[in-house]
Amino acid sequence: MSVRRAALLTAACLLALPALAEQQAPLVVVLDPGHGGRWPHDGAHGGGRGLHEKVIALQVAQKTKERLEAQGATVILTRDADEDIPLADRVRIANEAGADVFLSIHCNSMEKREDRKVTRGVETYFLSPDPTDAEARMLAQLENGGPDAVPLPRANDAVTGILNDLALGQARNDSAALAQIVQRHMVKGTRAQSRGVRQAPFLVLSGTRMPSVLVEIGFISHPREGRMLSRDRYQRRVAQALAGGVRDFAEQVLSRRLVAQARPPASEKKEAPVVSGAGLVASPARTR
Numbered sequence: 198m199s200v201r202r203a204a205l206l207t208a209a210c211l212l213a214l215p216a217l218a219e220q221q222a223p224l225v226v227v228l229d230p231g232h233g234g235r236w237p238h239d240g241a242h243g244g245g246r247g248l249h250e251k252v253i254a255l256q257v258a259q260k261t262k263e264r265l266e267a268q269g270a271t272v273i274l275t276r277d278a279d280e281d282i283p284l285a286d287r288v289r290i291a292n293e294a295g296a297d298v299f300l301s302i303h304c305n306s307m308e309k310r311e312d313r314k315v316t317r318g319v320e321t322y323f324l325s326p327d328p329t330d331a332e333a334r335m336l337a338q339l340e341n342g343g344p345d346a347v348p349l350p351r352a353n354d355a356v357t358g359i360l361n362d363l364a365l366g367q368a369r370n371d372s373a374a375l376a377q378i379v380q381r382h383m384v385k386g387t388r389a390q391s392r393g394v395r396q397a398p399f400l401v402l403s404g405t406r407m408p409s410v411l412v413e414i415g416f417i418s419h420p421r422e423g424r425m426l427s428r429d430r431y432q433r434r435v436a437q438a439l440a441g442g443v444r445d446f447a448e449q450v451l452s453r454r455l456v457a458q459a460r461p462p463a464s465e466k467k468e469a470p471v472v473s474g475a476g477l478v479a480s481p482a483r484t485r
C-alpha cells in the first residue's frame with residue numbers, strides 16, 4: 198500500500214469516528230470513597246489535627262466526579278455521605294452499573310510517631326494475590342477491615358466461574374495500565390513524592406469486573422501532607438489528576454480496542470469503546 202493510500206485510509210477511519218462515537222454510551226466511572234460510618238470502618242485518622250480519611254476521601258471523590266462529568270463521563274459514587282457501605286456492596290454497585298473504570302480513593306497513615314514525621318507520598322494499587330512487599334500486605338489487611346474480614350463469595354457455578362475469570366483476566370491487565378497512568382497523573386499534578394505502583398490483595402478490587410485501582414492519595418499522618426490533603430485547593434488538584442488519569446486511560450487503552458475492532462466484521466463495531474470530542478464515551482466489549 199502506498200503511503201498516500203494509507204494516509205487516505207487513516208483519514209477515512211478518523212472521519213468515521215465521530216459518527217461512531219454518537220452511538221456510544223458515555224464512559225461510566227465508579228468512584229469509591231474509602232471507609233465511612235463508625236469504627237472499625239471509619240478509616241485512618243490524622244493524629245491531633247482532626248483529619249479523617251473517610252472525610253477527605255469523600256471530598257476528593259465528589260470533586261473528581263465534577264471533573265469527570267465535565268469531561269462527559271457518567272459518574273457514580275459508592276457513597277455520598279458518611280455511611281458504612283460493606284466492601285461487597287461497593288463491588289456490586291460497580292458491577293451493576295456496568296462501570297468501565299473503578300477507582301477506590303483512600304488516604305494512608307503511619308502508626309508510629311517517628312514514621313508519621315517522615316513518611317509521605319502517593320501510591321496506586323492494583324489487585325494481585327501477591328503483595329509487592331510486607332507493607333503492601335499490611336495495608337491491604339487494614340483496608341480490608343482487619344484480618345477477620347470475610348472474603349467475597351466466589352461463583353460456585355463452574356461455567357460462571359470460567360466466564361468470570363476470562364472477564365477478570367482482561368480487567369486485571371487493564372488495571373495495571375490504569376494504575377500506571379493514574380499514578381503518573383497524581384505525581385505530576387500534585388508534585389507529591391511517588392511511592393510507585395504496587396500490588397496487593399484488596400477485597401474491594403477483587404470482585405470488580407472492570408479495570409480497578411485503589412489510590413492512596415497521601416499520608417494524613419504526615420504533618421505537611423496531611424494538612425494539604427484537608428485543603429480545598431489541594432483536593433482540587435488531586436481530583437484533576439485522577440480525572441486526567443481516567444481520561445488518558447480511556448483514550449490510550451479503551452479506545453485502542455476501537456481501532457482493533459473498527460476493522461471488519463462491521464457487526465462488532467458497536468461493541469467498541471471510543472473517545473470523542475463530545476466527551477468521554479465507552480462501550481467496551483466486556484460483560485456488563
Ligand SMILES: [Zn+2]
Pocket residue numbers: 231232240241250303304340
Ligand atoms: Zn483506607
